[in-house]
Amino acid sequence: MASKNSCACYCVVVTLASCLLLVAAAVTVLTVHVAVGRVLSPSGGAAAAAVHHSLTPASVPLPSSRHAHARELVKRRVQARRLEAGLAEARASIRRASRTRNCTPDGGGGAAFVPRGAVYRDAYAFHQSYIEMEKRFKVWAYREGEPPVVQKGIGAVDGTGGIEGHLIAELEGGGGGGRHRARHPGEAHAFFLPISVANIVSYIHRRDMIEYWEPQLRLVAGYVDGLAANYPFWNRSRGADHLFVSCHEWAPILSAAKPELRANAIRVMCNADMSDGFDPATDVALPVVGHAGTGGRESPQGLPASERTVLAFFAGGVAHGGGGAVREALLARWEGRDDRVVVYGRLPAGLDHGELMGRARFCLCPTGGHEGAAVASRRVVAAITAGCVPVLVAADDSYSPPFSDVLDWPRFSVAVLAERVDAIKDILAGISDRRYAVLRRRVLRVRRHFRLNRPAKRFDVVNMVIHSIWIRRLNLSLPY
Structure with a gap:
């Protein structure tokens, strides 16, 4: 009986001890939770947030993730x-x-x-x-962004920007039937920024805006900053292996939204006027080309040399808002004054511009002023298409003709300084028939490089532009 009572007492003591241990453990746990609660309380501020972050398991890089990085x-x-x-x-x-x-x-x-x-x-x-x-050559086209900021394919740009749309379609599609499309960024030599200046101006710009340029500049800068924050490619080259394509006259201005975009990137622009910041060493002159050809046929090249009775031809006014000093001088001296140097400010009704170019031995291509370089590019291409020897009329040597790193322009064109506009007739008439025949034969030889095809063909204008981009990238040696 005594032993039974002893056992009972022993069990009560053990049970009581166990309960005390459980209470102590609970108090300890409660104390820990209260302490942690104080650390993570709002009054903890930044330190609390830091502690909370450090306690989050996902934030602690595992050895395997460090190794993967x-x-x-x-x-x-x-x-x-x-x-x-x-x-x-x-x-x-x-x-x-x-x-x-x-x-x-x-x-x-x-x-x-x-x-x-x-x-x-x-x-x-x-x-x-x-x-x-x-x-x-491989190009990676960034896929971030939506229209209107980002250019999507060939149909988004019309008018003089048609060539821009064709080139962008080739770059996004890889060019050369996909030959130049990078499968992933790691195999890309160049990175295409699909910013559409034409769309940005059309959708964002308003003439009554107080901040005339700022909204557009912020948009371009923000897009580049976003890519730089999410990818390593812009930062590792400071933009030197990135492409910016635009045929809009504001392209030089909006590309200045980021200093590295203007100074380092390969800017492909119709405005190839060095006085506007065009740099032939890093930038590419984009020829202003009309509609795409079909069936591989050459465009009509006008009359043969023996039947070209017009010595020189030009038709075009001066853009509203100033500029165009070379055009003004050309019109002031020659408009309606000579039957061999045929110059019109506005082409009279009933006359066809292309037909007149096809009857002329030389076609005048003045540069300078509002849209000057782009207009010169358009007229140069039209002249070559018509089999007419282009005459580059400029105030200085600030105009960089398309594909100058490959084509030897003095071999098939004539350059006249604007200060000698009065002597144009004497200069051109002084070129012998034999010399003219050589110039014209060479013009016909380079025509394939200014022809627009869909799909693009070897050595045509789109692939020549891509080659110009390739040359700029080839001349760039990055310290990897």
């Missing part, structure tokens, strides 16, 4: 070095072709076009460069 950095570095090594090989191949006057076969077959002749600065270097471009 390191592997990704190594992978990007290897990809970049591989790209630069390929570009170095391309440079060596081009130099070798220029030196040996021999190119690597391009696989185009016996009927493939081969650039040769005096119209090229170095036909062998150009041909080899084009082959290397087709073999290697």
